[in-house]
Amino acid sequence: MEIKYESADDCIYAELSGELDECSAEYVRISLDDLLNGKTASKSKLVLDFSKVSFMDSTGIGMLLGRYNKFSRQSINIYIKNPTSYVNRIFEMTGIYQIIPKVC
């Protein structure tokens, strides 16, 4: 699992690539929480690009819910972008879009 960050205006883009499971989720948690603690002072949006996430199980849902709780406390909205059809199916089944919207 790798994460590449880009910053523009009031938004941070994080492109996740690889397999998101219980083994790799810890890295994603730490990386995003470091971001929250260090680089987001003037940002109001975090866009998570899932286009290169080739596998995800329910661990990804738990990780996202945890980040939603932490980021929303600092008034930063999280969005999901470009999930593959398979990952999108898991997002839809679990209802995650009700709290973390999908953007185009």
Next chain:
Amino acid sequence: MAFDNYFKLEFEAKKVNESFARNTVAMFCTSLKPTLSEVNDIKTAVSEAVTNSIVHGYENKGGTIVLEVGIESNTVDIKITDLGIGISDIDMAIQPFFTTKTEEEHSGMGFTLMDSFMNFLEVKQNKPSGLMVHMKKVIKG
């Protein structure tokens, strides 16, 4: 049940082995020419069951997970067994969003995804201890 093809393996309950387990099952099923969607369904279900054994069954302290996979006609039959602490109330545990580890950011959706992605799911106590997850997937190709 006499399968057309079958394997059984034991591996250590480590998170790093989740990928090994799901990809091994996926490779074994290729003779049935599954679609990419069917492969992903199986990989997710296996990953969920193995993760449950590691995180809940063995509480991240390690142990042995037994993975058995059989193929009969166009059906993949998967059993994942551990000797961990088991689940006292299985009916409650398989409900969506149920988790014993809310502080660790688990979604409680593991059994829901297994049930949704497979054609058959049975969760039962293993003897003398632990849990056995039995799943089947019909491959339409």
